[in-house]
Amino acid sequence: ETALERDVVVVGAGPAGLMAARTLRAAGKSVAVLEARDRVGGRTWSRDVDGAFLEIGGQWVSPDQTELLGLLAELGKETYPRYRDGESVYISPDGARHTYTGSMFPADADTVAEMERLIGILDGLVAEIGAAEPWAHPKARELDTVSFHHWLRQQSSDEAACNNIGIFVAGGMLTKPAHAFSTLQAVLMAASAGSFSNLVDEDFILDRRVVGGMQSVSEAMAAELGDDVVFLDTPVRTIRWGGPEDTYAEYVPGMPVTVWSDRVTVVAQDVVVAVPPNLYSRISFEPPLPRLQHQMHQHQSLGLVIKVHAVYETPFWREAGLSGTGFGAMELCQEVYDNTNHGDDRGTLVAFVSDEKADEVFALPAEERRRLILESLAHYLGDEALSPVVYYESDFGSEEWTRGAYAASYDLGGLHRYGAHQRTPVGPIRWACSDLAAEGYQHVDGALRQGRLAATEVLSGAGA
Numbered sequence: 445e446t447a448l449e450r451d452v453v454v455v456g457a458g459p460a461g462l463m464a465a466r467t468l469r470a471a472g473k474s475v476a477v478l479e480a481r482d483r484v485g486g487r488t489w490s491r492d493v494d495g496a497f498l499e500i501g502g503q504w505v506s507p508d509q510t511e512l513l514g515l516l517a518e519l520g521k522e523t524y525p526r527y528r529d530g531e532s533v534y535i536s537p538d539g540a541r542h543t544y545t546g547s548m549f550p551a552d553a554d555t556v557a558e559m560e561r562l563i564g565i566l567d568g569l570v571a572e573i574g575a576a577e578p579w580a581h582p583k584a585r586e587l588d589t590v591s592f593h594h595w596l597r598q599q600s601s602d603e604a605a606c607n608n609i610g611i612f613v614a615g616g617m618l619t620k621p622a623h624a625f626s627t628l629q630a631v632l633m634a635a636s637a638g639s640f641s642n643l644v645d646e647d648f649i650l651d652r653r654v655v656g657g658m659q660s661v662s663e664a665m666a667a668e669l670g671d672d673v674v675f676l677d678t679p680v681r682t683i684r685w686g687g688p689e690d691t692y693a694e695y696v697p698g699m700p701v702t703v704w705s706d707r708v709t710v711v712a713q714d715v716v717v718a719v720p721p722n723l724y725s726r727i728s729f730e731p732p733l734p735r736l737q738h739q740m741h742q743h744q745s746l747g748l749v750i751k752v753h754a755v756y757e758t759p760f761w762r763e764a765g766l767s768g769t770g771f772g773a774m775e776l777c778q779e780v781y782d783n784t785n786h787g788d789d790r791g792t793l794v795a796f797v798s799d800e801k802a803d804e805v806f807a808l809p810a811e812e813r814r815r816l817i818l819e820s821l822a823h824y825l826g827d828e829a830l831s832p833v834v835y836y837e838s839d840f841g842s843e844e845w846t847r848g849a850y851a852a853s854y855d856l857g858g859l860h861r862y863g864a865h866q867r868t869p870v871g872p873i874r875w876a877c878s879d880l881a882a883e884g885y886q887h888v889d890g891a892l893r894q895g896r897l898a899a900t901e902v903l904s905g906a907g908a
């Protein structure tokens with residue numbers, strides 16, 4: 445076992461942890477980044493599966509994600525647009541297939557009018573409440589104690605409209621059923637993307653991808669930091685701050701903190717914990733975290749989604765005049781997109797099976813699950829979708845160092861109750877993760893913002 449002395453220890457080499465380390469290093473601090481997995485990137489991960497390059501985790505960039513866009517420019521990384529020419533497909537609740545262009549589903553006119561009205565109400569709430577501190581708004585408690593499902597039905601009696609709006613946030617983003625999170629949480633999700641209208645506009649949210657994959661952003665940051673900074677296969681087990689009375693109340697900035705992992709022990713002055721909040725309890729904190737943190741962390745959980753990848757000899761849907769984009773609230777795959785790689789002759793589709801539907805198909809044998817998922821793709825794009833040459837299901841729920849996808853959100857009532865405290869440092873420990881972000885919440889952009897913010901606070905001694 446190696447013993448090291450560094451100014452700062454960063455736990456986790458996802459985008460948040462690596463941006464924290466990068467910012468600290470640029471300011472002249474010595475840093476160690478300890479990563480549990482045998483790779484960097486966390487929930488961004490590219491793999492070659494049966495000869496196909498697949499982005500298993502986070503991949504898309506939207507035009508408002510300026511922290512990520514700035515980093516891409518600094519690292520010299522190119523982006524390319526998601527293919528979206530041609531008609532999209534909407535599968536209505538009765539199972540009928542409709543093609544359309546533009547951003548609004550071809551639902552019946554009354555439902556479309558209701559959807560537009562609901563989007564207007566939500567845009568108003570988002571503009572009023574914002575992403576920075578939704579818990580501080582006068583309506584916070586009211587909106588945080590009603591589920592998004594029930595709130596939508598208080599606003600409208602059009603079930604199809606409620607469902608279509610609900611899934612943008614539920615299956616589409618938080619990957620939890622709309623009854624399991626609050627309207628305030630839905631407002632935060634939309635505010636983090638600028639507006640509810642942005643959130644429901646796939647051409648905005650799912651605009652571009654990174655040539656070489658999103659994980660390569662973390663790999664480039666890690667390469668710049670070097671091998672004596674980033675330690676892989678190094679799960680952190682214990683963070684001990686040894687003050688005179690062993691309580692955080694006794695903490696004085698600059699006192700040493702020791703971080704134990706499976707491979708190295710590091711003595712430092714500051715720690716940035718850059719792992720999702722559902723994993724904080726995998727680390728022993730000595731002395732124990734204060735009551736508020738213990739309670740808060742039990743109310744933050746990850747959603748569940750299967751990201752399905754299906755690769756075909758050609759992007760056959762394009763020849764049929766289809767963009768590859770499809771939506772259907774009642775379909776097993778609620779969303780499908782053309783995910784063909786930059787410069788690739790083969791065509792790739794990506795589709796998502798979320799929350800309770802994911803539970804249902806995970807209970808089935810793998811072959812049965814694959815058959816049902818491909819049948820759902822065929823409902824959108826025709827029978828050729830039934831026979832991919834490569835098929836893969838991203839399953840972050842099974843990954844010990846993530847345990848779900850895409851990210852963490854509060855249970856009903858948790859956001860207004862705890863949100864103000866989620867980033868409060870505890871002694872020498874600061875928290876950074878996309879799941880605590882305002883702008884870019886649940887996204888790589890938010891992770892980078894959080895990493896930079898935690899590092900800036902270490903440098904200024906703020907909040908400790």
Ligand code: FAD
Nearest residue numbers: 456458459460480486487502503504680877878887888891
């Ligand atoms: P993570 O990426 O989770 O990194 C945390 C790191 O900490 C991990 O490497 C983990 O191994 C490590 N760790 C955990 N515990 C310990 C420990 N005890 N000791 C040491 N290390 C530890 N975002 C987008 O912007 N666009 C998308 O299109 C998009 N799609 C997504 C699709 C999927 C399937 C998933 C799962 C996510 C997606 N996201 C997307 C979300 C995005 O990937 C995350 O928001 C981002 O990766 C979070 O970065 P992070 O650094 O905060 O956390």
